[in-house]
Amino acid sequence: MEPTQTDILISRIVDDEASAGDWSAFERLAELEPDVWRRLAQEQRDAASLARAVASATEVADAVELPLGVSGHGAEQAFTARFGGWAGWAIAAAVALAWLGFNEIPGMQGRDIANGNRAGIATIPVSADAALNQYREVGEQEGRYLGEMPKVMVEARPIPGGAQIEVIYLRQLLEREVVRGMYGFAEDDQGRATPVPIEPTVIQASDPL
Amino acid sequence: MSEERGHLDGYPAPDRSPLTAGHDAWLREVWSENRRWVAAILLAHKPKDADLEDLLQDVAMTLVRRHQDVRDPAKIRPWLRTVAINAARAAGRKRKVRLRLVRPDADVETAPAPERPDPSLLDEARAALDAAHRLHPDYREPLLLRCVRGMSYRRIAQALDLPVTTVETRIARARRMVREELEFAEETVSMRITRDTGQTAGA
Numbered sequence: 001m002e003p004t005q006t007d008i009l010i011s012r013i014v015d016d017e018a019s020a021g022d023w024s025a026f027e028r029l030a031e032l033e034p035d036v037w038r039r040l041a042q043e044q045r046d047a048a049s050l051a052r053a054v055a056s057a058t059e060v061a062d063a064v065e066l067p068l069g070v071s072g073h074g075a076e077q078a079f080t081a082r083f084g085g086w087a088g089w090a091i092a093a094a095v096a097l098a099w100l101g102f103n104e105i106p107g108m109q110g111r112d113i114a115n116g117n118r119a120g121i122a123t124i125p126v127s128a129d130a131a132l133n134q135y136r137e138v139g140e141q142e143g144r145y146l147g148e149m150p151k152v153m154v155e156a157r158p159i160p161g162g163a164q165i166e167v168i169y170l171r172q173l174l175e176r177e178v179v180r181g182m183y184g185f186a187e188d189d190q191g192r193a194t195p196v197p198i199e200p201t202v203i204q205a206s207d208p209l
Numbered sequence: 210m211s212e213e214r215g216h217l218d219g220y221p222a223p224d225r226s227p228l229t230a231g232h233d234a235w236l237r238e239v240w241s242e243n244r245r246w247v248a249a250i251l252l253a254h255k256p257k258d259a260d261l262e263d264l265l266q267d268v269a270m271t272l273v274r275r276h277q278d279v280r281d282p283a284k285i286r287p288w289l290r291t292v293a294i295n296a297a298r299a300a301g302r303k304r305k306v307r308l309r310l311v312r313p314d315a316d317v318e319t320a321p322a323p324e325r326p327d328p329s330l331l332d333e334a335r336a337a338l339d340a341a342h343r344l345h346p347d348y349r350e351p352l353l354l355r356c357v358r359g360m361s362y363r364r365i366a367q368a369l370d371l372p373v374t375t376v377e378t379r380i381a382r383a384r385r386m387v388r389e390e391l392e393f394a395e396e397t398v399s400m401r402i403t404r405d406t407g408q409t410a411g412a
Binding site: 011 | 247336337338380384388
């Protein structure tokens with residue numbers, strides 16, 4: 001069913017794309033078929049309804065920024081915005097573990113790990129890498145740390161002087177935790193997020209938290 | 210004819226080195242100018258239960274990481290459309306459920322109810338969007354794009370890589386099909402009411 005010339009004319013008028021010639025043609029047509037005025041009004045109403053629905057559905061786009069790391073509005077914010085509260089908590093926990101001394105973790109006092117006995121005074125790691133290694137070792141022993149996923153580069157920029165490049169990347173640590181329940185979010189009939197209990201059998205490995 | 214023509218319409222070739230501040234600014238402008246209609250593309254192709262914001266984040270990340278694949282800056286819009294369609298299709302394949310762990314002492318967060326305009330207008334808007342969703346994507350996509358402010362026939366044609374006349378024809382046909390869908394739905398409701406009323410009266 002190809003659109004008729006009337007369909008095209010009405011569509012152009014509704015879309016504010018009609019030329020003076022189009023308006024003249026429409027007026028000539030309306031003299032012969034006055035019903036086209038009713039059609040025009042109806043299609044303008046439909047177009048306004050659809051525009052309202054699309055504007056409402058797509059307004060979320062204005063809040064989505066590019067993950068470029070400048071002035072604190074970088075990848076970390078985009079990542080946190082996307083994955084929400086739990087992910088933020090998990091990252092904070094991982095960072096906290098990484099920076100805490102081994103003996104500061106409750107229940108771990110006095111236990112030996114691969115690189116020596118750390119009983120007694122809390123040990124302050126000498127570097128972030130050392131702290132992260134400690135976190136990995138403790139996490140593995142607790143059954144919490146499972147491994148690390150490949151790093152994802154977010155941005156690279158030259159450091160003034162030109163000899164070095166600053167690279168910002170996303171580091172993904174895989175952890176395990178036992179929880180009481182899991183919920184997904186569905187929309188109710190008013191478009192609000194509503195928690196829905198999820199059976200573990202429907203959860204896929206690729207789903208983000 | 211009216212048209213909000215963005216200053217990026219011509220997309221003058223930027224300094225394409227990934228290591229310059231000017232490049233970041235260019236990328237931001239590209240995203241700012243195009244994210245609304247990219248959202249409309251996602252809306253036209255995504256499964257109903259897929260989260261639009263998640264998909265926009267995917268497109269934004271791809272723009273940052275892969276924009277160097279676009280050799281001709283004038284082709285950035287068709288490229289963004291392809292990225293958006295791929296993201297929407299991937300969401301369809303995965304059928305992702307957005308999951309959150311609920312800690313024993315944590316309340317489940319729910320979004321506050323937004324202020325709502327006239328309910329009858331909302332119903333009309335929802336019905337029109339539902340009808341548009343039942344169209345073939347070839348018609349649904351230009352129709353939804355036309356609903357985004359500033360998307361003229363010419364800009365839609367540029368994004369879809371189609372002649373302007375084809376875009377115009379598809380939009381006109383899409384409108385007619387949406388109207389027929391809405392009339393059919395209205396008639397169905399009307400018939401149901403008549404039948405139910407008749408049954409009640411006869412009982």
